[in-house]
Amino acid sequence: MATEMKYPVLLLFLCCLNSFAFAQREDAGDYDYDKEVLFGINKNTNGGLIGGINLKIGSRIDDNLFQFFALELANVKNPKEVRYNTVLGNSYIFGKSNYLYVIRPQYGREVLLFKKAPHQGVQISALGAIGPTLGLISPYFIEYSLSRTETIRQQYDPSIHQSRFNVLGPGRLFEGIGDSEIAFGGHAKAAMSFEFGFFKSNVTGVELGYLLEGFNKEIPLMPTTENRQIFQSVYFTLFYGFRR
Secondary structure (H helix, E strand, O other): OHHHHHHHHHHHHHHHHHHHHHHHHHHHHHHOOOEEEEEEEEEEOOOOOOOEEEEEEEEEEEOOEEEEEEEEEEEEOOOOOOEEEOOOOOEEEOOOOEEEEEEEEEEEEEEEEEOOEOOEOOEEEEEEEEEEEEEEEEEOEEEEEOOOOOEEEEEOOOOOOOOHHHEEEEOOOOOOHHHOEEEEEEEEEEEEEEEEOOOOOEEEEEEEEEEEEEEEEEEOOOOOOOOEEEEEEEEEEEEEEEEO
């Protein structure tokens, strides 16, 4: 008896699921838009708690294809960076000699794989983008105790700052930024976007992707470890924006 009841119930479930999908596809026609402006906060495997921020402006090419221009600002870290606390309660990274701040202008295309209804569902799309990278290599300063009465504040040097227990904390905010160097490069990314939201003119969602980036020279983030010229990362971006 249980077996006889199982198949009608399964058939009813499939019919309901198909009806829901068909209704959502019908409603999706009312969800068309021509332009969008999105703001995002990024987390990636080469960044800290907040890896960066971005702005994306898109426009429609045809029913399922968009083009977009974007601008990302990010802080790139060496994967071996470890943060320590001093006896004074200050937090610093021992062995780090430089920050790497990057500016990434992008041009990309986005293909809509599944449209959402105006007030329900999830919109799924695939996207890719390329662009140049401008890197700012800025010195990372620490305050270091040479003796009980003498301290110095300077960029980390492994020949001088040999013990992390003599570090009293990081340098001042933006200290040494005037001695920064410029690195030029390029980047490319591929991602999937999942968009939610209950209002037609607003959008909230997450972008999951992979980014590859290279520079014209090796970036000395930590002199005592392997430093790179090419970086790759997996990232996700939480975004919010407007459409019309």
